[in-house]
Amino acid sequence: MSYKMRNIIVLGSFCLLVSLVSGYFIFLHFPGKMKKVNKSITSLKKQISALDGIQDEYYKLEDMIKNQEKRLANLDKRIVPSVTPAATYNYLNNILNYSGLLEFDLLYTGTKDEKDFHYNMYSVKGEGNFDKIFKFVSYIERGPEFYRINKINLKLVETKDKDTGKNQVVVPFEIELWALYADVDKLPKIHRTLDNVSVKYVSNPFYPNIYANIPANSDDLLEVERAELKAVMPNKAMIADNQGKVHILQEGDRVYLGYCSKIKVEKNEVDFILNKGGIVEKFTLNLRFNESN
Numbered sequence: 589m590s591y592k593m594r595n596i597i598v599l600g601s602f603c604l605l606v607s608l609v610s611g612y613f614i615f616l617h618f619p620g621k622m623k624k625v626n627k628s629i630t631s632l633k634k635q636i637s638a639l640d641g642i643q644d645e646y647y648k649l650e651d652m653i654k655n656q657e658k659r660l661a662n663l664d665k666r667i668v669p670s671v672t673p674a675a676t677y678n679y680l681n682n683i684l685n686y687s688g689l690l691e692f693d694l695l696y697t698g699t700k701d702e703k704d705f706h707y708n709m710y711s712v713k714g715e716g717n718f719d720k721i722f723k724f725v726s727y728i729e730r731g732p733e734f735y736r737i738n739k740i741n742l743k744l745v746e747t748k749d750k751d752t753g754k755n756q757v758v759v760p761f762e763i764e765l766w767a768l769y770a771d772v773d774k775l776p777k778i779h780r781t782l783d784n785v786s787v788k789y790v791s792n793p794f795y796p797n798i799y800a801n802i803p804a805n806s807d808d809l810l811e812v813e814r815a816e817l818k819a820v821m822p823n824k825a826m827i828a829d830n831q832g833k834v835h836i837l838q839e840g841d842r843v844y845l846g847y848c849s850k851i852k853v854e855k856n857e858v859d860f861i862l863n864k865g866g867i868v869e870k871f872t873l874n875l876r877f878n879e880s881n
Contacts, residue, residue, distance in 0.1 A: 664780050665734045671708055671767040679733055680712070686782055687723035690716040691830070692761075693816075695878050705770040707736075711876050712763040715745075715814055715830060718793070721761055726787045728765070732780040739764035745813040746864070747844075748804040755802075760814055801865040802845060809844040810835045812860050817873040825851050825858045827873065846871075 673696040684690060692714025699708050716724075721742070728735050741762045748755055805811065814830040825837050825848070837848045837858070846862035849870075856875035861868065 664732065666732050666780075667734055667772055668769050669771045671769045673708065673710070676708065676710060676735075676765075676767050679731075679735075680728075682782060683724060683727040683731065686727055686785070688716075688720040690714055690720050690724055695876055697876075697878055705768055707769065708767040709738075710765045710767065712765050713761070713816060713876070715758050715760040717757070718742075718759050721759055722790060723787050725763075727782060727785050730785045730787075731782055732784075734768040736766040736768060737763055738766050743813065745811070746802060747811060747814075748802060753804050758814065805844045807842075809842055810837070811844045812846075812862070812871055812873060815873065817856075817858055817875050820851060820853050820856050820858065820875055822853055823851060825873075827858070 673694070677694050680692070680694065692712055695711040695713070697709045697711055699706060725737060725740065728737060743760050745758050745760055746755060747758065810827060810829055812827070815827050815835075817825065818828050818834065819826040823838055826834055827837060828834050837843070837851075839848055839851055841848045843860060843862075845864060846860050848858060849861045850859040852858065856877075858873045860871045860873070862871055
């Protein structure tokens with residue numbers, strides 16, 4: 589083979605190789621790359637279109653956060669991670685320094701768990717004059733601790749002092765009180781105390797214009813409207829008066845202004861019939877339950 593022919597063959601082979609390689613890149617490699625790039629571009633366009641309006645949503649969220657921060661900055665209730673019955677009892681006793689002295693006892697009745705918070709339930713039972721009870725309730729509702737009065741019962745009771753014979757008015761009360769708490773991080777501390785609570789004056793709706801013509805309790809009988817039912821047994825009930833003395837009654841036994849009419853063991857209650865100066869009414873004492881009961 590001549591030198592010229594050999595060069596032509598080598599050159600032709602090289603050109604063929606270059607053509608094959610070029611054809612691969614032009615017809616196979618680059619089109620595949622272009623498809624991938626076009627897919628990426630299409631995906632990015634979809635993502636960009638999905639972001640339309642995101643700036644407005646961001647500004648709305650920023651305004652919401654600022655409003656929440658402003659509300660927390662003005663928070664006037666102290667949220668704590670837990671509340672014990674002892675802490676509640678101490679808090680209520682502190683309130684008495686502002687409302688005036690009231691006689692009451694506190695019964696813990698259980699705890700309930702909600703989605704974002706918990707609360708202890710208490711039964712607060714006692715008596716006093718209306719003005720002090722109103723202040724007591726106001727300090728509970730407006731004070732710095734997170735308490736809620738779920739239910740309250742008030743009753744006017746007229747009695748006579750056995751020594752002086754003077755008419756007296758007392759208001760027995762029973763409050764279903766909730767102590768709320770939650771495990772919330774990074775809440776700002778509040779500086780309000782019971783000193784910052786203001787109570788408005790209200791007239792006493794329980795003050796009678798005319799006293800009932802009732803006799804004095806000269807026989808030291810049980811005043812059931814100021815008493816608390818402690819236990820119920822077949823044909824017998826244990827009842828504590830407002831001084832803490834326990835009386836054991838049966839159906840038909842006398843009480844101040846009336847008598848024991850029915851002991852209902854299945855309902856944990858005792859009924860009385862009272863005659864208040866010619867006005868006859870029925871009065872019922874119910875047994876209070878704590879969590880262990």
